[in-house]
Amino acid sequence: MASLAPLPLNDLTIGDLLDGLAARPASRLTFRYDGKTIRRGYHVTEVKAGQFAALDCGANPEAWTEIFIQLWDVDDAPDQMxxxxxxxxxxKVTTHVALDMNARLTFEVSDGIGPMQLHQANGPVASDDEIFVELSPRPASCKPRDRWLTAQNEAASACCGPSKSPCCA
Incomplete structure (x- = not known):
């Protein structure tokens, strides 16, 4: 299997996903979650766009947009989407709801029996006549800690990248 385009590993945007799918419109689109493949008759039951404003655990204001795509994992159609x-x-959704193509993308998945679960998506991967999108549970995070870790990683990369700088000698 090969990735259709260089896409982020997590926090895929709706624009990234649509760009990745555009090259192979006739391919079956299959989602995987919780170690299983979604059933062939799945439905897209709802697409929501949200704008959020929050205060994180470090008292920092946060704001973001997010697109939610609800998948109903049923075997209710003769052909796979x-x-x-x-x-x-x-x-079709974009004719009624403004979707920010750079918004974070979250999938809500349920089989109609179990509770709906939130998932993030990895970039689409193609194989023959099928495109796979791997979904994984969206974990909680501490944004101040995440920012600190990112800064630490960037500092380490700048210091000890491919060419040795004086700080790495």
């Missing part, structure tokens, strides 16, 4: 049909559903 294609990448083109999925993209068409999203295009």
């Amino acid at each position: 294609t990448a083109g049909k999925f993209a068409g559903i999203i295009r």
Whole structure:
């Protein structure tokens, strides 16, 4: 299997996903979550756009946009959804709801029996006539800690990257 385009590992945007699917509209679109493959008759039952304002645990104001795509994991259709049909559903949504193509993308998945679960997505991966999107549970995070870790990693990369600088000698 090969990635369709260089996409982020997590926090895929709706724009990234649609760009990745555009090259193969006739391919079946399959989602995987919780160690299983979604059933072939799954439905996109809802697409929501949200703008959020919050205060994180470090008393820092936060603001972001997020797109939620709700998948109903059922075997209720004779054919599996294609990448083109999925993209068409999203295009139809955009005629009624403004979608920020750079917004964080979250999938809400349920089989209609168990509770809905929130997932983040990895970039689409193609194999023959099928495109796979791996979903993983969206973990909680501490934004101040995440920012600190990012800064530490960037500092370490700048200091000890491919060419040795004086700080790494």
